[in-house]
Amino acid sequence: MxxxxxxxxxxxxxxxxxxxxxxxxxxxxxxxxxxxxxxxxxxxxxxxxxxxxxxxxxxxxxxxxxxxxxxxxxxxxxxxxxxxxxxxxxxxxxxxxxxxxxxxSDIGLKKTLEGLPEESRRLLQLSYFQGYTQEEIAKMLGIPLGTVKTRIRSTLLQLRKLVGTNR
CATH class of the missing domain: 1.10.1740.10 (RNA polymerase sigma factor, region 2, helix turn helix motif)
Structure with a gap:
């Protein structure tokens, strides 16, 4: 390439x-x-x-x-x-x-996401699949921006662990 x-x-x-x-x-x-x-x-x-x-x-x-x-x-x-x-x-x-x-589900992502808590899946859905910024998510959910950032980071770490175990 x-x-x-x-x-x-x-x-x-x-x-x-x-x-x-x-x-x-x-x-x-x-x-x-x-x-x-x-x-x-x-x-x-x-x-x-x-x-x-x-x-x-x-x-x-x-x-x-x-x-x-x-x-x-x-x-x-x-x-x-x-x-x-x-x-x-x-x-x-x-x-x-x-x-x-x-x-x-065609790329195995749905199964992997099912291993996350509902709140974590929702944050990923809003951030990565619907394209909202962290600021927009904070306003939408009525929670502080810092909390959104921390939860998304934590969710990504959880997802990384799940992906590592599903290989």
Whole structure:
């Protein structure tokens, strides 16, 4: 990948596009928009693969962060907000049962999240899958910002332990 080998890039796309799309779709439950963001994600992966450091984590985690951040950035864009005001959302990711676009259970995440307390799952849902900032979560739940930060950090540590035991 770092040598910009097209075969390596094709391999990554073939093996990881569905999982990345699923994460993007959790944040942007509009198929066309999620596909557009997925394309942007792979362009970024291609452009910035030189910045990937295997010592800091797995390639999949690095790509997942790019996908999540790109999707969240799109939700914060002016065009997205304007379109959201004029377009009714007719599809709901939670109402789809294994449709064309899959779900978080397709990548084993749902099973792993079930090992967390309900409050922890809710914080992850708001923060990572719906794209709310910690400040927005604090206001929404009526709890101090520091508490939100501490709980999310604790939840991520719990999740890391769960993922380590499920390998």
């Amino acid at each position: 770092q040598a910009h080998d097209e075969a390596a890039f094709s391999y990554l796309y073939d093996h990881y596009s569905k999982a990345l799309y699923t994460v993007i779709y959790q944040i942007l439950p509009q198929p066309e928009l999620a596909e557009d963001v997925l394309q942007d994600v792979f362009v970024k992966i291609w452009q910035y693969v030189g910045s990937y450091d295997a010592a800091k984590g797995r390639l999949y985690t690095w790509m997942l962060n790019i996908a999540r951040n790109t999707a969240i950035d799109r939700t914060r864009s002016r065009d997205f907000k304007r379109e959201a005001q004029t377009t009714a959302l007719t599809e709901n990711v939670y109402n789809q049962e294994g449709g064309l676009h899959g779900s978080i």
